[in-house]
Amino acid sequence: MRFLISLCVSLLLLINGEITNGQTTETTTSISDPCYDYNTLDEYWRDIQQSQYSGRDDTLVEWSGWYRLYLNGESAQMSEWCVSYMQCGGETGLYLNGSHPTLEDGVVTLEVVGAHSWWLYGYSHQCGAYRSTSIRVKACPGDYYVYEFVKPNTSVPRPRYCAVAFKSISSDPCYNYESLDRPWRANNESGAHFCDYSFSWSGWYRLFYNGMDIRMPETCVSSFSCNTYYNLWLNDPHPQIEDGVVIRDVCGSYHWGGCCEFNSKPIRVKACPGNYYVYELVNPQFLCAGYCTGTVLFPLFNF
Structure with missing residues (x-):
């Protein structure tokens, strides 16, 4: 009887995990890959070239899961640049405070920031003055990125994620200049x-x-x-x-x-x-x- 109980327990452990040297290690299998399970986000006003103010505010969006950016049907990516005042359809344009990951990096967490602006001899910008909520980013086979967008920091004035025309993941500026x-x-x-x-x-x-x-x-x-x-x-x-x-x-x-x-x-x-x-x-x-x-x-x- 004890043998049967032990056998049943072992079978259950094998089904739900792995037995290694008497220890049970949980096996983790990704349910879905965000490179193939994402929402499409194609809104022209997110382009950093758009300077027409339209009062957009990404704190009002119900974000859920991963997103791939497009601009007018063409693949796009988040800006890595300081975004000027009143661009991308709102007041504070949000951009990545660092470079996008490579394919080898997998999923990474990157800081999201925005610029503060004021009048001083014309427009003057303090880049990175605002800190928003960090997001997860992944580079995907097929030459594009996906982002796990979340509600931005509500202390940032009318924030919105900004996009730019896509640049190839595989292009190395050391040989493409x-x-x-x-x-x-x-x-x-x-x-x-x-x-x-x-x-x-x-x-x-x-x-x-x-x-x-x-x-x-x-x-x-x-x-x-x-x-x-x-x-x-x-x-x-x-x-x-x-x-x-x-x-x-x-x-x-x-x-x-x-x-x-x-x-x-x-x-x-x-x-x-x-x-x-x-x-x-x-x-x-x-x-x-x-x-x-x-x-x-x-x-x-x-x-």
Whole structure:
């Protein structure tokens, strides 16, 4: 009788778990993969290019499960950029405070933030001033992302998740960049006044000075440099190769102002094999600001 009872118990353990060295270990099997079990979210006003205010508020949405983003039927992803005031259909645009995961990362939890805005010599933005509720994100086979959206922090003024046109998961900016060789951007150049806001920035850039690798300055750029009104430079050190893609703050100094008189939009930076950097440059915060470069800097990395 004892043998039969023991046999039945063992069978039950085998059905509900595994027996290893006398210990029962619960087996966990995923009920569904969010890469194939998601809701579709295609709302044009979530585009960071949309600046028409429409009073959208994601705290009023009944979020449930995982979502895949689209913009006008095309695959999209959450913004990793600081979103300007009154974009994406509401007041505070929410974006990821970090890079999207890779396929190998599986499901990761990422911080969600928003920018605070006020009037000071035009619009000025304090990126990451608001902290919303973190969300889970996953990169999927087939080149797209899914997000487990939740109700944002209600202390954030009219928050909403912002989207951008999708960029391929498999594209490495170290090998997919545009060369930018503009000697007049060097921090020892002065004269004309160029405004980077008028440039059509798109993607990643590798910086050169007359054919030689250079990088953006990490220290204050003196007045009347880089052939622009507002000199833009990195307010954080460059990354190492093992850091991957990082977000760096950008400082702006004016001809007769302070060293970091205002903050422009943050940019993404990556250190690449081959001893160079790439930058994902965007339109600056101010109308006549320009990205500065060094002159000759070798080696680029500090190992």
